[in-house]
Amino acid sequence: MKKRILAVSSGGGHWVQLRRLLPAFEEQDSAYVTVHADYKMDIPSGARFYAVRDATRWDRWGFVVLLLQLVWIFWRERPQVVVSTGAAPGYFALRLGKLLGAKTVWIDSVANVEEVSLSGRRIAKYADLWLTQWPHLATPTGPRYLGSVL
Amino acid sequence: MMLLTVGSQMQFDRLVKAVDAWAIDNPSVRIFAQIGKTDYRPQAMEWVTLLGPEEYRKRFDEAELIISHAGMGTVISAADHGKRLLVMPRREILSETRNDHQVATAKWLPGHFGIRVAMDENELTQALEHWQDIAPCSSEDSDARNDLLAAIRQFVNG
Numbered sequence: 001m002k003k004r005i006l007a008v009s010s011g012g013g014h015w016v017q018l019r020r021l022l023p024a025f026e027e028q029d030s031a032y033v034t035v036h037a038d039y040k041m042d043i044p045s046g047a048r049f050y051a052v053r054d055a056t057r058w059d060r061w062g063f064v065v066l067l068l069q070l071v072w073i074f075w076r077e078r079p080q081v082v083v084s085t086g087a088a089p090g091y092f093a094l095r096l097g098k099l100l101g102a103k104t105v106w107i108d109s110v111a112n113v114e115e116v117s118l119s120g121r122r123i124a125k126y127a128d129l130w131l132t133q134w135p136h137l138a139t140p141t142g143p144r145y146l147g148s149v150l
Numbered sequence: 151m152m153l154l155t156v157g158s159q160m161q162f163d164r165l166v167k168a169v170d171a172w173a174i175d176n177p178s179v180r181i182f183a184q185i186g187k188t189d190y191r192p193q194a195m196e197w198v199t200l201l202g203p204e205e206y207r208k209r210f211d212e213a214e215l216i217i218s219h220a221g222m223g224t225v226i227s228a229a230d231h232g233k234r235l236l237v238m239p240r241r242e243i244l245s246e247t248r249n250d251h252q253v254a255t256a257k258w259l260p261g262h263f264g265i266r267v268a269m270d271e272n273e274l275t276q277a278l279e280h281w282q283d284i285a286p287c288s289s290e291d292s293d294a295r296n297d298l299l300a301a302i303r304q305f306v307n308g
Contacts (some may be wrong), residue, residue, distance in 0.1 A: 013226070023299055103306075
């Protein structure tokens with residue numbers, strides 16, 4: 001039985017890491033959410049694609065737009081699993097996913113070598129699976145280390 | 151051809167200058183540079199501020215060696231495409247970045263895919279002298295990646 005997956009990331013390194021996870025979703029019914037329309041060329045044909053606003057901490061209006069876009073996407077997609085490699089769009093997508101009964105996975109960026117990201121720490125309690133990509137950052141109370149995109 | 155890329159966010163004069171100095175001494179090697187917000191203007195390299203995604207991809211595909219700041223985006227792209235990669239981390243103290251995460255990244259990178267790391271300009275110049283000895287990044291799946299894919303598959307299906 002195929003699962004409806006929503007895979008979400010912001011741009012640059014976050015998207016590159018999400019791209020490395022594509023094989024894990026190929027046998028599922030997947031949709032992708034990121035911040036640049038150009039990235040559509042990276043996903044398998046047949047998968048659905050959405051570009052949303054890229055918001056940062058200093059951009060409150062951007063957050064509102066992003067949240068509204070995500071609500072609309074959730075209404076259309078009704079994902080059973082929400083996956084993110086960060087940052088802001090993934091944070092909100094996991095919060096929404098949790099609220100609407102989806103299973104949620106957060107994979108903290110491999111660039112966070114010395115400590116887990118701020119958004120990663122904030123999302124912890126909303127992530128059913130909370131992962132770091134560095135074994136030395138794993139702790140008994142999370143995040144867990146189960147591999148990396150490298 | 152070599153491609154020098156330093157991202158688009160802040161200046162990285164040190165790296166661009168060091169590669170340009172080497173290019174001046176090695177005129178037979180063609181280097182294309184995407185310098186972002188760097189103030190220094192290369193003399194011995196063809197350069198632009200920022201390439202569009204398609205042009206970037208084309209230059210990336212053609213390059214025999216990628217020279218870069220220690221940004222994860224470039225690192226993973228080099229791995230995906232099996233490119234030789236030489237990186238030098240940005241330093242916060244020199245106003246090249248807002249925090250020292252690239253220095254941390256650079257310390258952990260050796261051992262992954264065969265990336266060559268230069269911590270400063272001297273190490274960079276030495277690495278460039280013997281750039282053909284840098285092994286292409288392995289594009290084959292690593293155990294760590296297979297483990298992560300398996301864990302996510304299991305979670306999705308579970």
